Amino acid sequence: MLSQQTIDIVKSTVPALEAHGKEITTKFYEKLFENHPELLNVFNHANQKKGRQQTALANTVLAAAKHIDELEVLLPAVKQIGSKHRSLAVKPEHYPIVGENLLAAIKDVLGDAATDEILNAWAEAYGEIANVFIGIEKEMYKEAETQQGGWKDFASFTVKRKEKESSMVTSFYFVRTDEKELPTFKPGQYISVRVKPEGEEYTMIRQYSLSDAPGQNHYRISVKRxxxxxxxxxxxxxxDFVKEGDIVEITAPAGDFVLDSEKTSPVTLIGGGVGVTPLMSMLKTIASQQPNRDTTFIQAAESAEVQAFKDEIQQTVEAMESARSFTFLSSGPVQEDKRIRLGRIDENALKAILYPVEGDFYICGPAPFMRAMSDHLKALGAKEEQIHYEFFGPALPLGDVQPL
Known part of the structure; x- marks a missing residue:
């Protein structure tokens, strides 16, 4: 338990974190990789260069400072981050390294304002926060390893099939190289894929949504070029280089953006671009487990050429009793099909399809797309708890994202 003095000191740093949070986390990552370049095998280099990881960490540190006396408020966010950590094989021994470099970054950025009293308070608070993460992630590791067919960290998988879904998206079907059974997963979850392209100094890890229903003898991901x-x-x-028969390394499925299969109320799946991938897993799961459930699938794509899963969606929806699909293309030509429309999905379009809004809405796509869809749904009367969404990469508050 933290002392009241420590809590008060940490809370007193909130204004500084609001003003300099991203500067601190940017400095933190510079120091972290300079002192421990081996961690470049774990972190997503692209998110570093785009600044998303720095922003996400700054938001997390700020939230921790604001709620240091009620860390249970942060549990949903901790579980989401912990799930990503487990899928990347982040371990307890990494936390002291992070803490050391974070404190050094605070000192560098705030200078004399970061007194010994403040740094000591933050060191104590960080230890408490790290223990929360470590405890939750320990349970996640245990669950991933001890489930039927589970494994620890990364396992070798063989590319069984490689299939083009559109001019930009290709699906990869993976099977266990050791021929062991695959653990099931929840529709909407993702896996981490680790590769080392020729000429690269470090391994690279990316997280990809599973795009097929659970219960298959393979895992499928669908990757946009x-x-x-x-x-x-x-x-x-x-x-360009991974072909059928090649070996890649994969972690067990993870993630909390998942379909609530216990519900029987209407469900709407709204995907933008390659954000349609986790929704495919949801759609196919509903089709196999709840074929009578009222289901609406809405897809936005730049053009028919880049639209993925067109035939698969149509076949799945047609096999269900109460399902329908709609496609919005940013550019033509558009076929003579009432399910295909030219233009963006706006509030009027959603109203025509969904009003009155009922049930749950699952959204995935570029952040501005998700913000716009969320705003439109709320304008039509949907409640916050009805709307679920998934960020590709570090999560940000959706309200901070500029809508389309």
Missing amino acids: EASTPEGKVSNYLH
Whole structure:
């Protein structure tokens, strides 16, 4: 338990963290990788270069300072972050390293304002916060390893099949190299894939949503080819160099953006671009387990050429009793099909399809797309608890994202 004095000191740093949080976390990562370059084998280099990881950590540190006397308030966020940590094989021994470099970054940025009293209070608080993460992640590791077919950290998988879904998206079907059974997963979860492209000094890890229903003899991910930038290194490597029969390393499924399969109320799945991937797992699960459930699938794509899973969605929906699908394309040409529309998904379009809004809404896609969909749904009467969404990469408060 932290003393009241420590709590008061940590809370007193909130204004400084609000003003300099990202500067501190940027300095932190510089120090971390300078002192421990081996951790570049764990962290996503692209998120570092884009600044998303720094922003996400700054938000987490600020929230911890505000709620240092009621850390239970942070448990949902801790579980979400812990799930990502487990999928990346972040271990307890990494936390002291992070703490040491975070305190050094606070001192560097705040200078004389970071007194010994403040640094000592933050060292004590960080230890308390780290123990919360370590405890939750310990249970996650145990669950991943002891479940039926589970394993520890990374396991070797063979690429059984590679299938083009559109001009930009390719699906990869993975099977266990040791031929052991696969553990099940919750529709919406992701796996981490670790590769080492030729010429790269460090291994690279990316998290990809599983795009097929659980219960198969394979895991399927569907990867969009990105531009030739740091964030596209792994996707381009998978598209251009990984072939059927190759071996990659994968962690057990993780993530808390999952379909509530216990509910029977209406469900709407709204995907933008490659954000459709976890929704495919949800759709196919509903089709196999709740084929009578009222289901609406809405997909946004730049054009028909880049639209993924068009036939698979149509076949799945047509096999269900109360399901329908709609596609919005940013550019034409558009077929003569009432399910396909030209333009963005706006409030009026959603109203025409969904009003009155009922049940749960699962959204995935670029952050501005998710913000816009969330705003539209709320304008139509949806409550916060009805709306669920998934960030690809470090999570940010959706309210901080500029909508489309």
